[in-house]
Each structure stands twice: as structure tokens, then as C-alpha cells.
Amino acid sequence: MEFTTGGRLEVRINAADVGKRVSVRSWTDRRGSLERFTDTVGVLTSWSGGVLRITRRGGETVEIAETALVAGKVVPPTPPRRRGPAASVPELLRVAARGWPPVESAPLGEWTLRAAGGFTARANSVLPLGDCGLPLPEAVDRTAEWYRQRGLPPRIQISTGDPAADEALDAELAGRGWRVERSAVLRTAALAPIADADPGDERPVTLGREPDAAWLAAYGRGGDEQARAVLTGGPSVWFATVPGERGPAAIARCVIDGRWAGFAALQVTGDARRQGLGTLVMARLARQALAEGASAAYLQVETDNEAAAALYDRLGFTTRLAYHYRTPGTSDGGDD
Structure with a gap:
């Protein structure tokens, strides 16, 4: 990563560059380590209170203190692809969950319980990706109690890209009399x-x-x-x-x-x-x-x-x- 202009490191970004793709180098305080700097590339999503927040390509957000900046610049965006995107269903569901985040969430094994005061089904439902770590009947009981404690109706999304798991969960809920509330597509x-x-x-x-x-x-x-x-x-x-x-x-x-x-x-x-x-x-x-x-x-x-x-x-x-x-x-x- 090259930041030098005339042999000097420069910080050539500021709060006006929020929303742009940037590359920054920051000071890292690691005692006993030879690694003194960290390089970060991503979208500058905010700059306030002396802290920069940069979202990397994979969705991870990195916080960097303004005082730790050593160098920074705006970099060109990745050239767009004109083909349809390739991605697994679990990846898509995780991205979509980050893009419409609940106010409160809790893990149940690899499931995610989400709540936001009842605003939309997506933010007030369980995303059952992976293994819940419990027998299915017990997992559903715990889910129902978690939502009842918040004054919300229990709600579970069905379809995670795993046909066997989806079928088992759907059958468990149908057997309890849980009705289909609405259908959608991604x-x-x-x-x-x-x-x-x-x-x-x-x-x-x-x-x-x-x-x-x-x-x-x-x-x-x-x-x-x-x-x-x-x-x-x-x-x-x-x-x-x-x-x-x-x-x-x-x-x-x-x-x-x-x-x-x-x-x-x-x-x-x-x-x-x-x-x-x-x-x-x-x-x-x-x-x-x-x-x-x-x-x-x-x-x-x-x-x-x-x-x-x-x-x-x-x-x-x-x-x-x-x-x-x-x-x-x-x-x-x-x-x-």
C-alpha cells in the first residue's frame, strides 16, 4: 500500500469523504510486536467523535481513532461486474440481516433471535441458520419464551437453503398449530x-x-x-x-x-x-x-x-x- 507523496506519509481524507472507498494506515499499539501499523481498505461509513468507521468488503466494520491515523486516501471503487452475482444462500441471508438490523438480538446456538418492537417481520423473527444446539422442540419453546418476555408474538423464518432443516422446523411448527403468516422472496x-x-x-x-x-x-x-x-x-x-x-x-x-x-x-x-x-x-x-x-x-x-x-x-x-x-x-x- 503506497501513501507517499514526495517521500512523506499524508492523511488525505476527512469527514467529507464519508461514503467513499478509502485506504488508511493507522498506528497500532502492540507491546513486544514489530507490527506498528495496520492497513485498512473499505468504505468510510462515518467519521464522528474522533472515530472513523470503515466497512470492509466482507461486511466487517473497523473503528479507528482519528489520533491513530498515519496516512489515508480515497481509492477507486472495484470495477463493477455485469454478470449476476454468485453467492450461497446463507451468505445472502446474513448480508440481508445486517442490512435490516434488529434493535435487539440474541443467539440460540447458530440461530439468531431478533426483536425491534414489532416493526416488520424481518426484524422481529428468528433467523435459523445452522444448528440451534438443542432438540428442536426445546429450541422452539425457548424462542417462544424469549419473544413473550418482550411482548411480541414468536415468529420464525422458514427457508435457509437447507431443505432438510427447513422441512423439520416447518413440520415442528405446523404440528404446534403455528400458521404461515406471509411469504416472500429474496x-x-x-x-x-x-x-x-x-x-x-x-x-x-x-x-x-x-x-x-x-x-x-x-x-x-x-x-x-x-x-x-x-x-x-x-x-x-x-x-x-x-x-x-x-x-x-x-x-x-x-x-x-x-x-x-x-x-x-x-x-x-x-x-x-x-x-x-x-x-x-x-x-x-x-x-x-x-x-x-x-x-x-x-x-x-x-x-x-x-x-x-x-x-x-x-x-x-x-x-x-x-x-x-x-x-x-x-x-x-x-x-x-
């Missing part, structure tokens, strides 16, 4: 073609790191503290808005995590539909994600959302995984 696509999509509309798209009041009003939910924590959580999150005459004409959210860009919360107001605004806002977010080094896209959408499915088909998304939730309750946890 879809992926190459990112560059989305960025190149022509929406046939030249309206401006504004980007921000936080959802403002108008964005939240257009979204229609997410006004409380826990919902806002989910919406703003993730390695590098952007909120896009297409301004309209009476508030946003379209909105969307994108979280960038290494090579992955996750799209969510796409909304187009009724009188602005069929004008290409869905394509417009996703293309703008895709260009931002490319600039941060992402190359692949994913999203999760309920299977009965036909309008969204048609748009995603046109943008090149294909289904990698179908899943559903089971719950013993009757309350609605909102959208997926």
Missing part, C-alpha cells in the same frame, strides 16, 4: 445494469444519510425510535427522495455492505406511478453503491406484490430464495 441482480437503467425521466434525486420527516411520511411507518433504528442501521445506508409537488413522488432505501447493495422501502405515490420513478430512484442509489465498491444487488419482497415484481424483473433481478414465516399469534407484524 432476489439478486448485477448492480451495474441497474445503475445504467434509463427511467425516461430526468427529475433530480436527493440522497441523505437519515430519513427526513417527508421521507418517513411517504414511507407511512417507521416514525418511532425502534423503527428508525432499523431503518438507519447497516454498514452504509442511504435514503433517496424524488421531490414532488406535495411531498416526495418516490422514495427508496439502500444499504451498502461490501460487494452487496440492498434495496428496500421503494414507494411511488399514486399519481406519480407508471412514470419510471421506481427505476429512477433505484438507478441513482445503484450509482452511489457502485461508487462505494459494490457490484451486486439484493432485495426482499412479498410474493403478492406484482407491481414491484414487474419492475424488478425489468431490472434483471432473479429469485434466489423463497421463504415464509410461522407464528402462533394473530397480530400483524407489518411488512416483511
Whole structure:
């Protein structure tokens, strides 16, 4: 890694470079070690309170004290791939979980129990990846108790890419009378073609790191503290808005995590539909994600959302995984 200019190390980044891919060298205090410096490459996701947070390609976030910086510079993003992304289902599910993080989580073996005050099923359900470490009936009992302690209905996602494990868990829950609550799919696509999509509309798209009041009003939910924590959580999150005459004409959210860009919360107001605004806002977010080094896209959408499915088909998304939730309750946890 080369930082020198005229033989000197220089810090050539600052807080204005948040969202860009950077390469930094920092001082490491390791007693008795000859390793005095650590090099880090990734997206600068925040710089506040004297601490930099850099998200590496694999999704790991590294915190570096500003006083430890020895050198730093902005580096070009990884050239985008135009083929569909290759990834295992467990990798995709872990990336998607990081991109829509719960307020509270707890492990049960390799399962993850997630809670966020009831805001969306995804943030208030168990992601049962791997071995729970217990007999299945006992694991379900513990799961149910964990959610009841939080005043939430127990909910478990079914479909992890392991057909045998999914079938066994689904059968256990069905035998207890847990009903299927909703069905959804996880879809992926190459990112560059989305960025190149022509929406046939030249309206401006504004980007921000936080959802403002108008964005939240257009979204229609997410006004409380826990919902806002989910919406703003993730390695590098952007909120896009297409301004309209009476508030946003379209909105969307994108979280960038290494090579992955996750799209969510796409909304187009009724009188602005069929004008290409869905394509417009996703293309703008895709260009931002490319600039941060992402190359692949994913999203999760309920299977009965036909309008969204048609748009995603046109943008090149294909289904990698179908899943559903089971719950013993009757309350609605909102959208997926």
C-alpha cells in the first residue's frame, strides 16, 4: 500500500469523504510486536467523535481513532461486474440481516433471535441458520419464551437453503398449530445494469444519510425510535427522495455492505406511478453503491406484490430464495 507523496506519509481524507472507498494506515499499539501499523481498505461509513468507521468488503466494520491515523486516501471503487452475482444462500441471508438490523438480538446456538418492537417481520423473527444446539422442540419453546418476555408474538423464518432443516422446523411448527403468516422472496441482480437503467425521466434525486420527516411520511411507518433504528442501521445506508409537488413522488432505501447493495422501502405515490420513478430512484442509489465498491444487488419482497415484481424483473433481478414465516399469534407484524 503506497501513501507517499514526495517521500512523506499524508492523511488525505476527512469527514467529507464519508461514503467513499478509502485506504488508511493507522498506528497500532502492540507491546513486544514489530507490527506498528495496520492497513485498512473499505468504505468510510462515518467519521464522528474522533472515530472513523470503515466497512470492509466482507461486511466487517473497523473503528479507528482519528489520533491513530498515519496516512489515508480515497481509492477507486472495484470495477463493477455485469454478470449476476454468485453467492450461497446463507451468505445472502446474513448480508440481508445486517442490512435490516434488529434493535435487539440474541443467539440460540447458530440461530439468531431478533426483536425491534414489532416493526416488520424481518426484524422481529428468528433467523435459523445452522444448528440451534438443542432438540428442536426445546429450541422452539425457548424462542417462544424469549419473544413473550418482550411482548411480541414468536415468529420464525422458514427457508435457509437447507431443505432438510427447513422441512423439520416447518413440520415442528405446523404440528404446534403455528400458521404461515406471509411469504416472500429474496432476489439478486448485477448492480451495474441497474445503475445504467434509463427511467425516461430526468427529475433530480436527493440522497441523505437519515430519513427526513417527508421521507418517513411517504414511507407511512417507521416514525418511532425502534423503527428508525432499523431503518438507519447497516454498514452504509442511504435514503433517496424524488421531490414532488406535495411531498416526495418516490422514495427508496439502500444499504451498502461490501460487494452487496440492498434495496428496500421503494414507494411511488399514486399519481406519480407508471412514470419510471421506481427505476429512477433505484438507478441513482445503484450509482452511489457502485461508487462505494459494490457490484451486486439484493432485495426482499412479498410474493403478492406484482407491481414491484414487474419492475424488478425489468431490472434483471432473479429469485434466489423463497421463504415464509410461522407464528402462533394473530397480530400483524407489518411488512416483511
